[in-house]
Amino acid sequence: MTEEGATKKSTMVYWLYQSYLIILGLGLLFVIVPASWILIKSYEGQVEEQLADKAELIKKIIAHNERRDEYASHFEAIFSDSPFRVTLVDADGTVIVETDTNSKKMENHANRPEIIKAWTGKDNYERRYSHTLGKNMLYYASAYLDQYVVRVSKPIRAIHSTLFGYLLKIAITALLAALLAAFVSIYVGKRLTIPLKKLGNQADYLAKAFLDVDIEPSSKFIQKKEPLSEFKTKEYHQLSETMNRMAAQLIATVNSHKEQSYFHKALLKSMVESVLAVDMDGNILICNRAAEEMYQLPKDRCLPGQNAANFIRNQVLLHSIHETMESGEPLVKEIKVYNPTERSLEVTIVPLKGFDGNQMGAVAVGQDLTGVKAVSKMRKDFVANVSHELKTPITAIKGFIETLLSSSETTAEDQKTFLEIALKHTDRMNAIISDLLSLTHLEDRKNDFELHKIQLNSIVEEVIESCQEMAAEKNITLENHLSAPCEVRANMLLLEQAFFNILSNAIKYSPEKTAVLVKVQEFPKYCQIDFIDEGEGIPKKYRKRIFERFFRVDKGRSKKVGGTGLGLAIAKHIVGVHHGKIMVSSKKGKGSVFTVQIPKLDTERTGFRMDVQESENPLGTFDPSAGSQETAAS
Structure with missing residues (x-):
């Protein structure tokens, strides 16, 4: 056995020994303390019963002897060798008989606590210091008829002395039991460590097996580590062979589990x-x-x-x-x-x-599902938006057709005019559908639209005319301030659609009996179209998002006025096709100004740039240099 093994073995014995002592100590503590307390209370109860018995004996003596001068002799005969002290007190407190001292020299006892309580008719016990004897006493006092009080007492020191003797015997017994248990625990601990040591060696061998170390008894490993003859028996040889086979199986199982674990981890790591x-x-x-x-x-x-x-x-x-x-x-x-x-x-x-x-x-x-839901929502919103954008021209066409069908007084010229307008709206619907499909590709800059030389004034007038009916329903006045013709290179249908979206949006969110102003101005490098309304205005925190697809400032109100929130987004993309900019400035409670800037005909589109700062703009005082919230569509 190596020194290290001996140390570990001694440590095991020590801890077993210590554990036994702690358990034994606690057990003795939980037994001795209650037992001692019960003993003390039991003995004190016996003493109190003895005092009461002695008092009853004295009462019987008094009952059989009427002569008071004979009481002292009777008491001394009975209690001369007894540890008990007997005192007889008459009704006025005079001590008649006292066994431990001269009664004639004793003071009146009428004020003694036990005497006072005894006259009340209750037997009582009292622990107090006796000035007569100069020691602590346990008193018992009991009244005999209305003549005497019989008092029997015993020194408390004598009671404690007896109790101490009993407790000393208990302590000696407990100590002997503890010593015996200590020797037993050492013996048991040593007996336990032998199989534990063997079990530890076998566990160590099994651990070595995981490192592919042979544990045959004839191997150098065994001869070096455990040369004891008891390990070279036939039984151990069979056990070591069994453990080798078990170790091989465990190694194969562990390796298989490791491979599966690596595979599962890689699979989980690569999962979306x-x-x-x-x-x-x-x-x-x-x-x-x-x-x-x-x-x-x-x-x-x-x-x-x-x-x-x-x-x-x-x-x-x-x-x-x-x-x-x-x-x-x-x-x-x-x-x-x-x-x-x-x-x-x-x-x-x-x-x-x-x-x-x-x-x-x-x-x-x-x-x-964020991407899936977003695509699904975009599809739904796109279909709804297309329906919304086509609803106005379809309504116009339907109105003209119903007029033709219901009115018999229309002239041929009026009929031709109505049909031309209907045809124009039909072409417009077809153009919108084509342009919306083109706008889908516009975000990737893959498709271009045909741009022609046009005048903005004519487009603005067409848009205002198309929105008159919508404005009339709310008693809104559409006004225009057109400057000199400002020529740009643009797609007329797309630009008309953008202006229509902006103007119709202004009408929808304007209160009744107000005005919407469309103003066209010419600047050195661009033409500017302002759409000024008298609505509630757009909060500052929403202005950067106002041109997002399907964004609504007030969803509840937007449902009432209709639309899908795609109109301004389409307008933004259309302006982008023309390398322009679209901006908004607003003031709460005063209205909003939507501004579109399109490069002029003779301006290089790639070189068109503007620096516009954000500011709060009151209605009717729009000034591009004063600032707005812009969206650079280029």
Whole structure:
């Protein structure tokens, strides 16, 4: 046996010995203390009973002897060798008989506490200091008829002395028991360490087997590490062979599990879907990289053994996992996360069960549906927007056709005019559809539109005429301030559509009986068209988003006025086709000004640039140099 092994063995014996002593000490403590307390109380009760018995004996003596001068002799005969002190006090407090001192020298005892209580008719015990004897006494006093008080007492020191003798015997017995237990614990500890040492050696051999070290008894390893003859028996030889086979099987099993573990980790790491598995206590079992990114989990915390509730802030996810673990049923939940923008996840949560079929937790697999939902929404909104944009020309065509069908007084010239207008709106619808399809490709700068030399004044007049009916429904006056003809290179139908969207938008969000002004101005490098309304204005925080597709400042109000929120977005793209800029300036409660700037005919489109600063612009005082919120469509 090596020195190191001996040290470990001694340490084991020491701890076993110490444990036995602690257990024994606590056991004796829990037994001796209550037993001692019971002994003390029991002995004190016996003393009190003895005092009461002696008092009753004295009462019987008094009852059989009427002569008071004989009481002292009777008491001395009985209590001369007794540790008890007897005192007889008459009704006025005079001490008649006292066994431990001369009664004639004693003072009146009428004021003694036990005497006072005895006259009340109650037997009582009193512990107090005796000035007569100069020691602490335990008194018992009892009245005999209305003549005497019999008092029997015993020194408290004598009581304690007896108790101390009893307790000393108990302590000696406990000490002997502790010493005996100590020797037994040492013996048992030594006996236990022998099989433990052997078991430790075999475990060490098995650990070496995982390192491909042979543990045959004849090997150098065994001869060097454990040369004891007891390990070279036939039984140990068979045991070592069995352990070698077991070690080989364990190594093969461990290697197989490692390969599977690496494969599973690689699979989870490469998955786009998030995978989060927890046990019944909410501790993480599996957490892949996609889960860390989707739920914004710290990499150093999303580890097996960590409690998911400590760092997952999405309460809907935690509640859903808890609900699945309670019900044992699969659950599909749509969850909103912010990473950093809002994202929509479809999380499928199913119970996680072990080989025995018992539930051991739950696994949540999440799929990011943000892109899918966005595409779906764009498709729906696009269809709705196209319907919205086509509704106006269709309504106009329908109105002219109904007029032709219902009125018999229309002349041939009027009929021709109506049909020409209807044809024009039909062409406009066809052009809008074609242009919307082109705008889809416009964002990628793949397609160009045909641009021609046109005058903005004519386009503005056409747009105002098309919006007259809409404005009349709200008693809104459409005004225009047209400067000298400003020529630009543009696509007439597209530009007309952009102006129509802006103007119709101004009409929709303007109060009744107000005015909308369209102003065309010419500048050295560009032509500027201002659409000025008297609406409620656009809050500053929404101005940067006003040209986004489907964005609405007030969704509730937008539903009332109609539209899909795509009109200004289309206008923005159309202006972009012309290498122009579209801007908005607004003041709460005063109105808004939408400004479109298109490069002039003789201006290089690639060189057209403007610096416009943002400012609050009151209605009717729009000044491009004063500033606005611009969207550079170029």
